[in-house]
Amino acid sequence: MIVVKSLEELSNNPFTSPFALVPTMGNLHEGHINLLEIAREKNFLPVVSIFVNPLQFGPNEDLDKYPRTLDNDLEILEKNNCHGVFIPQENEILKNIEPLEAPFADKLCAKSRPGHFNGVISIVNKLFQVTNPQACVFGMKDFQQQLIIRHLIKTKQYEIQFLSAPVVRDTNGLALSSRNNYLTSKERTEASKVFKFLSEIQEEIKLSFKKQKKILLIDLDTIKDNYVQIIENKGFKIDYLEILDSKTLEICQNNSTKILIAIAVFYKQVRLIDNLVLDLSSFS
Numbered sequence: 001m002i003v004v005k006s007l008e009e010l011s012n013n014p015f016t017s018p019f020a021l022v023p024t025m026g027n028l029h030e031g032h033i034n035l036l037e038i039a040r041e042k043n044f045l046p047v048v049s050i051f052v053n054p055l056q057f058g059p060n061e062d063l064d065k066y067p068r069t070l071d072n073d074l075e076i077l078e079k080n081n082c083h084g085v086f087i088p089q090e091n092e093i094l095k096n097i098e099p100l101e102a103p104f105a106d107k108l109c110a111k112s113r114p115g116h117f118n119g120v121i122s123i124v125n126k127l128f129q130v131t132n133p134q135a136c137v138f139g140m141k142d143f144q145q146q147l148i149i150r151h152l153i154k155t156k157q158y159e160i161q162f163l164s165a166p167v168v169r170d171t172n173g174l175a176l177s178s179r180n181n182y183l184t185s186k187e188r189t190e191a192s193k194v195f196k197f198l199s200e201i202q203e204e205i206k207l208s209f210k211k212q213k214k215i216l217l218i219d220l221d222t223i224k225d226n227y228v229q230i231i232e233n234k235g236f237k238i239d240y241l242e243i244l245d246s247k248t249l250e251i252c253q254n255n256s257t258k259i260l261i262a263i264a265v266f267y268k269q270v271r272l273i274d275n276l277v278l279d280l281s282s283f284s
């Protein structure tokens with residue numbers, strides 16, 4: 001496994017093409033490892049970057065306590081036959097960084113984490129420029145992030161193939177996340193209810209759609225309001241629960257085919273996000 005720690009080393013093109021960049025903040029779990037598989041399935045060598053991006057944390061967020069487990073991460077990557085790892089120095093990455101503004105600034109996570117996606121997009125842009133990958137892999141767990149990175153590639157006209165990886169879950173349904181480490185195992189079991197609620201909402205929309213045939217005939221607001229109540233009664237604090245057109249992040253129209261059901265909750269002060277995408281085209 002090729003481990004690169006500076007921009008100088010990177011300038012010698014240490015990675016074999018074609019490779020896919022897999023940006024992470026470390027503390028790797030099965031969700032990350034699956035991103036490597038997606039890269040390989042598409043015939044790209046996986047190159048993982050590990051960088052806890054300070055620009056994407058708000059002033060009252062968990063930058064200081066975010067789990068940093070580099071030795072273990074390198075072991076995991078080695079075991080999983082990762083082609084390369086890029087562990088940039090913070091000062092090198094932040095130096096002369098082009099500050100970018102992310103689209104969808106008034107949607108979902110951007111509303112409650114102002115500046116978060118500007119931080120993400122600026123760093124990912126820099127990572128693209130310095131590593132020069134032929135592809136990149138991002139997980140659907142961070143749905144809004146995926147849309148934003150696709151937009152970045154388009155507007156900057158990068159020749160980088162975007163690969164999307166499905167959400168990897170624990171056996172109880174909880175979406176894997178480094179932040180799950182803040183919870184006890186009992187709390188994680190409790191937190192897995194979030195996925196059960198998303199699945200119930202999905203089922204309810206699916207059943208109504210089979211009857212009504214038109215998404216606008218379904219009272220999505222009432223479904224949403226009911227579940228906000230149900231979920232809050234179970235001890236979660238809702239940041240948002242939204243049912244939107246997955247392409248535009250706008251409210252659904254009759255031509256919306258993929259419906260995003262997205263949630264962010266606080267549970268024991270830990271912010272958890274998850275989503276499901278319901279494809280209506282198979283029921284039309």
Ligand code: AMP
Pocket residue numbers: 023024025026031032035137138139140141142165166167168169175176177178
């Ligand atoms: P992070 O290290 O949390 O910044 O995540 C790095 C990448 O891994 C992002 O593209 C995430 O969407 C992806 N990722 C994290 N957790 C999961 C998961 N449970 N399933 C799929 N992708 C994930």
